[in-house]
Amino acid sequence: MIKIIDNKCDFCGTCVTVCPVDCIEVREASISIDHPICIDCDLCVEICPILVLETVDEV
Amino acid sequence: MKSSYDVVVVGGGPAGSMAAWEAAKGGASVCMLEKDRDIGYPVRCGEAASDLGLRQFVEPKDSWIAKKISGAVIVSPNESKVHVKFANETGYILNRRIFDYDLSRYAANAGAEVYTKAYVKELLKSEETVTGVVVDHLGEEKKISAKIIIGADGLTSRIGRWAGIKTQIRMKDMESCVQYSVSNIDVDPDNMIMYVGENFAPGGYLWVFPKGDKFANIGIGISGKHSKYKSAKAYLDEFMAREFPNAAILTTMCGGVPCAKPIKHPIKNGIMLVGDAAHQVNPMTGGGIVSGMKGGWLAGQVAADAIAKGDYSEKTLIAYPEKLRKDFGKNHERFYKIKEATAALTMDELNSIAENVLKIPFEKRTLASVFKAAVFKKPSLIIDVLKVLSGV
Numbered sequence: 545m546i547k548i549i550d551n552k553c554d555f556c557g558t559c560v561t562v563c564p565v566d567c568i569e570v571r572e573a574s575i576s577i578d579h580p581i582c583i584d585c586d587l588c589v590e591i592c593p594i595l596v597l598e599t600v601d602e603v
Numbered sequence: 604m605k606s607s608y609d610v611v612v613v614g615g616g617p618a619g620s621m622a623a624w625e626a627a628k629g630g631a632s633v634c635m636l637e638k639d640r641d642i643g644y645p646v647r648c649g650e651a652a653s654d655l656g657l658r659q660f661v662e663p664k665d666s667w668i669a670k671k672i673s674g675a676v677i678v679s680p681n682e683s684k685v686h687v688k689f690a691n692e693t694g695y696i697l698n699r700r701i702f703d704y705d706l707s708r709y710a711a712n713a714g715a716e717v718y719t720k721a722y723v724k725e726l727l728k729s730e731e732t733v734t735g736v737v738v739d740h741l742g743e744e745k746k747i748s749a750k751i752i753i754g755a756d757g758l759t760s761r762i763g764r765w766a767g768i769k770t771q772i773r774m775k776d777m778e779s780c781v782q783y784s785v786s787n788i789d790v791d792p793d794n795m796i797m798y799v800g801e802n803f804a805p806g807g808y809l810w811v812f813p814k815g816d817k818f819a820n821i822g823i824g825i826s827g828k829h830s831k832y833k834s835a836k837a838y839l840d841e842f843m844a845r846e847f848p849n850a851a852i853l854t855t856m857c858g859g860v861p862c863a864k865p866i867k868h869p870i871k872n873g874i875m876l877v878g879d880a881a882h883q884v885n886p887m888t889g890g891g892i893v894s895g896m897k898g899g900w901l902a903g904q905v906a907a908d909a910i911a912k913g914d915y916s917e918k919t920l921i922a923y924p925e926k927l928r929k930d931f932g933k934n935h936e937r938f939y940k941i942k943e944a945t946a947a948l949t950m951d952e953l954n955s956i957a958e959n960v961l962k963i964p965f966e967k968r969t970l971a972s973v974f975k976a977a978v979f980k981k982p983s984l985i986i987d988v989l990k991v992l993s994g995v
Contacts, residue, residue, distance in 0.1 A: 556758065
């Protein structure tokens with residue numbers, strides 16, 4: 545699954561634009577991923593300019 | 604905040620403010636909703652715009668302009684520097700913070716209501732028509748009905764998707780960007796500098812845009828096709844360490860730029876998209892201030908007309924993409940083709956183009972000649988280059 549690294553995000557929303565299933569919400573100072581909808585395609589991980597997102601094994 | 608308006612504009616950037624301004628001028632009741640606490644901040648932009656571009660809508664104010672620019676220096680992979688003077692054009696590096704704020708004031712002074720910290724979390728729909736929004740304003744949830752919604756919500760745009768407009772961007776057309784506002788550097792005060800080539804910025808470019816004395820926006824955009832191998836920040840940090848090791852980084856910002864073709868049909872019943880949300884960005888340069896303003900300007904006018912007519916269906920709103928296509932549609936298609944052709948160039952090819960262009964005497968060198976050389980292997984594109992750059 546996709547994990548958001550704490551306190552790293554700048555809330556620019558670049559990930560939102562490439563998400564094929566619209567599962568990322570970015571607000572003024574928050575980011576969240578709707579995990580049940582996420583398909584783990586990793587495009588958000590690949591596009592993030594500052595590597596805020598990472599893929600981790602399901603727990 | 605009322606519970607009903609003729610037009611609700613989502614997003615308070617230049618495209619949103621132009622839309623709100625034009626719609627209000629045309630007699631509509633307008634409400635503009637910005638998710639952040641300030642209009643114009645945080646800035647996520649290199650802040651370059653041309654004087655002629657801005658003048659289509661407003662008289663540029665001194666307070667908006669951080670630096671006037673008279674030319675560009677394009678740096679090839681082996682660091683040959685091609686200096687090109689702008690022919691009939693003045694460029695600006697803006698203070699978006701002040702610029703955006705003023706545009707929203709123009710909209711407000713024309714009668715538009717403006718709210719910040721107002722996040723649109725849901726679209727209201729009735730059958731196939733968008734009828735309003737659900738907004739979270741300072742923690743309080745409100746329903747606002749509207750005859751027309753204008754989505755100027757930029758990169759984080761989801762309302763287009765919620766309305767059924769395909770806004771997702773292919774990875775290769777999405778630029779992954781980081782920028783630092785930097786002080787204590789020696790920087791050419793008159794020219795914008797652009798570094799091209801895989802070593803600097805694969806599928807994009809790295810820029811140094813002077814903003815004042817020893818002060819510049821230094822940023823990078825790389826294609827989403829390449830960003831999985833190495834991040835935009837990693838490329839930029841390497842450049843900074845090499846070129847400006849003593850720089851003070853006063854601002855760090857990141858973002859993305861859609862360098863795709865504009866969305867052909869950015870409308871549905873009761874909704875129009877403008878600016879970055881509608882991919883109204885010059886895909887060759889990544890510049891989106893003026894083209895986003897144009898989108899907002901046209902959509903605002905079409906919205907006011909539709910309100911006066913009492914018809915908010917796609918059939919009426921289609922006037923907006925039609926006007927858009929007349930205005931810059933074709934040029935954006937050309938810019939996109941040129942972008943595709945130049946993105947395919949190898950570092951050696953870029954170096955030899957720089958070498959050839961440097962043989963042209965400085966007074967005769969134009970941006971068109973640079974791009975003509977860049978697409979030399981695709982003669983069909985040379986006409987496109989001349990057409991889009993003939994004014995530059």
